[in-house]
Amino acid sequence: MDLNERKNGLTTAKTPEGASPVGPVWKPDLYKLQQEAPRPNAVFCPNRQLCYPNHYGAAFHGAMSHNEAAAVLTNDGYYLVRLSGSSENPIYTLSLKFNGKVKHYKLYYDNGQHYVGDRKFDSLTELVAHGLVTMYIECEAGPYIALMSDLAQYEKSPAYLTLNRLKRKTKDQVIQDNNGPVDYDKPHNFKVHNFKGLNWCEFCGNFLWGFTAQGVKCEDCGFSAHVKCGEKLPADCCPDLKQMRGVFGIDLTSLVKVHRTARPFVVDKCVKEVEARGLDTEGIYRVSGFAEEMDSLRMAFDRDGENADVSAIVYDNINVVAGILKLYLRLLPIPLITYEAHPAIIRAVQLQTVGEQITGLKDALTLLPPAHYNTLKFLMSHLARVVEHQNQNKMSSQNLSTVFAPTLMPTPDLTKCANALPDMTNEIAALQLLIDHQHLIFS
Missing domain, CATH: 3.30.505.10 (SH2 domain)
Structure with missing residues (x-):
C-alpha cells in the first residue's frame, strides 16, 4: 500500500480492478484523546x-x-x-x-x-x-462525536465483511436446502455493557471511551457499539455466529494470549508462504491481490483459524497472501508500532548519526508490549530477506518502508481535512532503518 491509499484516517487495499476488499479501519483518534486526558x-x-x-x-x-x-x-x-x-x-x-x-x-x-x-x-x-x-x-472532538454515527458507512465497516457475508452465505445455503425464501432478519438484543480493556464500535469504527458502560453489546451475537450507533444498526443479528469473532480487528496481545503463541498465527502462515514462493515475485507487498480472493482468504482465517489453507493449490497468486498479511496488520485496533512508541521512534530517527539512531531505536522499542515487539522483530527479519532478492522483486528497503509505513505507523488526526495526506517521511525512514539494521536493533 502506498501513501495515496490512505486518506482521512482510512485505508483501502486497491486491486487491479479498482475494487476494495475492506473498508475503513478502526479509528484510533478517540483512544488517543483518552490517553491524553488529565489524570485524577x-x-x-x-x-x-x-x-x-x-x-x-x-x-x-x-x-x-x-x-x-x-x-x-x-x-x-x-x-x-x-x-x-x-x-x-x-x-x-x-x-x-x-x-x-x-x-x-x-x-x-x-x-x-x-x-x-x-x-x-x-x-x-x-x-x-x-x-x-x-x-x-x-x-476536543465534540462536533466529531455528534456526527460520527451519521457519517458511518456500516456496509464498509471492519465487522460487516466477516459477519454479514458469512450470514448471507448461510442464508443462501438455507434457501437452497429448503427450496424457498427464508426471513433471516433479526434485531440485535442490545444491553448496556461494561467493556474490559480496549474496545471499538463495530458500526462506526471509533473507540468506546470511558471506564464503565461505554456502549452496548448484543447478547446474541456479541456486536459492540456506541449507544447511538446501536440505534442505527439494521436488523442483521446472526446468533449462529455468536462465537465466531474472527481474527481480524482483534487486539494483537489478546489474540496471541488466546492461541498461546509468540506471534499471531496469521503473520506466521503468511510470512512462511511468501518466503516459500514469493521472494522473487516482482512488486511483492506493493501489488495487491484480487478483491474476491482477498475476501475469501480473510474469511478462511476467520472461519478456520490456524487451519486456513494459504497454499498455491487454493491461492496461486502470492500477492493475495502478501495482501492479507498487510490487511491483518492494517486492521489492528492498536498499530503494531504503538502510539506510545511512535514518538520515541521518530525522535530516534532525527538523531545525527546512524549509530545514535540505532541506539535510539533500540530504546524506543522497549516501549512496545512483548507481543508487538516479537511480531515486529519477526516481520523486520522477513522484510530483510525480501530485500536480499530485490534484484528480482524490485523491492528495496525504502520501497517496502513506503508500503508498510501507513500500516505499521499510522498517524490519524481528527483535525485533518478529508483530502489531506500525512507526511510520513520520518516513519518511512524509521522502517528502513529497522529493516536494514534489524540484526543490530533486535539483538
Missing part, C-alpha cells in the same frame, strides 16, 4: 483528625465553600469532596478542576458505589477518571 489526583485534607465518611477517604475536606475549594484545586485533574447543607441533611459535593475551571457536582454513594449521574463506579477515583476523559474528549 485527589487533594487530601490536611486535618487528619477530621471525621470523614470512610468511602471518601482523605479526599473529604468537611465543610468548604466554592472559593476555598478553588484555592486548593490548583491543577487540572485535582479533586476533593466537600460538605454543604445542614447536619440533618448533609450534601456531599465533588469539586474537580478541568480546563482551568473548577466544576462542582452533587455526589451520591449507595451500596458501595459512587455516582453523580446514571453511571455508577466502584471507587471515587474511577468516577473522576471517567469524568475527566469524557469532558476532555467532548471538549
Whole structure:
C-alpha cells in the first residue's frame, strides 16, 4: 500500500480492478484523546483528625465553600469532596478542576458505589477518571462525536465483511436446502455493557471511551457499539455466529494470549508462504491481490483459524497472501508500532548519526508490549530477506518502508481535512532503518 491509499484516517487495499476488499479501519483518534486526558489526583485534607465518611477517604475536606475549594484545586485533574447543607441533611459535593475551571457536582454513594449521574463506579477515583476523559474528549472532538454515527458507512465497516457475508452465505445455503425464501432478519438484543480493556464500535469504527458502560453489546451475537450507533444498526443479528469473532480487528496481545503463541498465527502462515514462493515475485507487498480472493482468504482465517489453507493449490497468486498479511496488520485496533512508541521512534530517527539512531531505536522499542515487539522483530527479519532478492522483486528497503509505513505507523488526526495526506517521511525512514539494521536493533 502506498501513501495515496490512505486518506482521512482510512485505508483501502486497491486491486487491479479498482475494487476494495475492506473498508475503513478502526479509528484510533478517540483512544488517543483518552490517553491524553488529565489524570485524577485527589487533594487530601490536611486535618487528619477530621471525621470523614470512610468511602471518601482523605479526599473529604468537611465543610468548604466554592472559593476555598478553588484555592486548593490548583491543577487540572485535582479533586476533593466537600460538605454543604445542614447536619440533618448533609450534601456531599465533588469539586474537580478541568480546563482551568473548577466544576462542582452533587455526589451520591449507595451500596458501595459512587455516582453523580446514571453511571455508577466502584471507587471515587474511577468516577473522576471517567469524568475527566469524557469532558476532555467532548471538549476536543465534540462536533466529531455528534456526527460520527451519521457519517458511518456500516456496509464498509471492519465487522460487516466477516459477519454479514458469512450470514448471507448461510442464508443462501438455507434457501437452497429448503427450496424457498427464508426471513433471516433479526434485531440485535442490545444491553448496556461494561467493556474490559480496549474496545471499538463495530458500526462506526471509533473507540468506546470511558471506564464503565461505554456502549452496548448484543447478547446474541456479541456486536459492540456506541449507544447511538446501536440505534442505527439494521436488523442483521446472526446468533449462529455468536462465537465466531474472527481474527481480524482483534487486539494483537489478546489474540496471541488466546492461541498461546509468540506471534499471531496469521503473520506466521503468511510470512512462511511468501518466503516459500514469493521472494522473487516482482512488486511483492506493493501489488495487491484480487478483491474476491482477498475476501475469501480473510474469511478462511476467520472461519478456520490456524487451519486456513494459504497454499498455491487454493491461492496461486502470492500477492493475495502478501495482501492479507498487510490487511491483518492494517486492521489492528492498536498499530503494531504503538502510539506510545511512535514518538520515541521518530525522535530516534532525527538523531545525527546512524549509530545514535540505532541506539535510539533500540530504546524506543522497549516501549512496545512483548507481543508487538516479537511480531515486529519477526516481520523486520522477513522484510530483510525480501530485500536480499530485490534484484528480482524490485523491492528495496525504502520501497517496502513506503508500503508498510501507513500500516505499521499510522498517524490519524481528527483535525485533518478529508483530502489531506500525512507526511510520513520520518516513519518511512524509521522502517528502513529497522529493516536494514534489524540484526543490530533486535539483538
